[in-house]
Amino acid sequence: AQSVAQPEDQVNVAEGNPLTVKCTYSVSGNPYLFWYVQYPNRGLQFLLKYITGDNLVKGSYGFEAEFNKSQTSFHLKKPSALVSDSALYFCAVRDMSNSGYALNFGKGTSLLVTP
Amino acid sequence: GAGVSQSPRYKVAKRGQDVALRCDPISGHVSLFWYQQALGQGPEFLTYFQNEAQLDKSGLPSDRFFAERPEGSVSTLKIQRTQQEDSAVYLCASSHRGSGNTIYFGEGSWLTVV
Numbered sequence: 001a002q003s004v005a006q007p008e009d010q011v012n013v014a015e016g017n018p019l020t021v022k023c024t025y026s027v028s029g030n031p032y033l034f035w036y037v038q039y040p041n042r043g044l045q046f047l048l049k050y051i052t053g054d055n056l057v058k059g060s061y062g063f064e065a066e067f068n069k070s071q072t073s074f075h076l077k078k079p080s081a082l083v084s085d086s087a088l089y090f091c092a093v094r095d096m097s098n099s100g101y102a103l104n105f106g107k108g109t110s111l112l113v114t115p
Numbered sequence: 116g117a118g119v120s121q122s123p124r125y126k127v128a129k130r131g132q133d134v135a136l137r138c139d140p141i142s143g144h145v146s147l148f149w150y151q152q153a154l155g156q157g158p159e160f161l162t163y164f165q166n167e168a169q170l171d172k173s174g175l176p177s178d179r180f181f182a183e184r185p186e187g188s189v190s191t192l193k194i195q196r197t198q199q200e201d202s203a204v205y206l207c208a209s210s211h212r213g214s215g216n217t218i219y220f221g222e223g224s225w226l227t228v229v
Contacts, residue, residue: 032215034217041225042223043119043206043220043221043222043223044158044206044208044220045220046217046218046219046220049215049217051215090157090158096214101146101148101171101210101214102148102160102163102171102174103160103218105157105158107156107157108156
């Protein structure tokens with residue numbers, strides 16, 4: 001079975017400060033890991049993914065994430081938050097070892113960036 | 116079009132009514148997914164198609180839910196005899212074949228059952 005945990009329902013950050021949104025995962029094999037962002041009344045937009053290679057992945061809008069196999073984590077980070085980053089963020093995992101293709105999502109973390 | 120297109124965007128159905136939700140994936144994408152997202156929750160997997168073949172329907176919550184993709188392109192999710200607990204956003208997504216490929220989502224169909 002594969003699962004994702006996002007331990008924080010909400011993260012509050014002041015504009016210009018660094019932000020971190022946490023994600024841990026559980027899979028039986030090696031993981032494919034994804035981050036998506038959802039703005040109000042919109043679908044999910046892809047931010048970045050880790051498949052293999054460099055543990056530090058850079059994505060859209062200045063976001064990056066670091067894959068940490070020993071801690072089974074894939075935290076999303078940004079050096080300097082913008083008010084426009086306020087949205088709902090979802091981490092998702094796919095287990096490479098099984099034949100299914102579906103992503104398993106966390107429950108989401110609401111990011112609020114204040115001016 | 117450039118992205119995944121879903122219709123209708125909003126649907127209000129009376130309890131017991133049948134509904135059909137349409138998804139037009141990104142051109143050339145072999146894989147198509149349906150997800151259900153309840154208010155305040157993450158998306159939950161419903162079903163997966165590779166071309167016209169429905170390879171995984173393990174997430175469909177009951178036999179009232181049915182999905183098809185007869186020509187390997189457009190897909191329809193049908194919900195029969197809708198109930199209030201079916202109220203959710205239904206997200207369609209598509210990707211190229213291969214488990215490492217990015218899955219792209221549509222804007223969703225918002226279903227409210229009254």
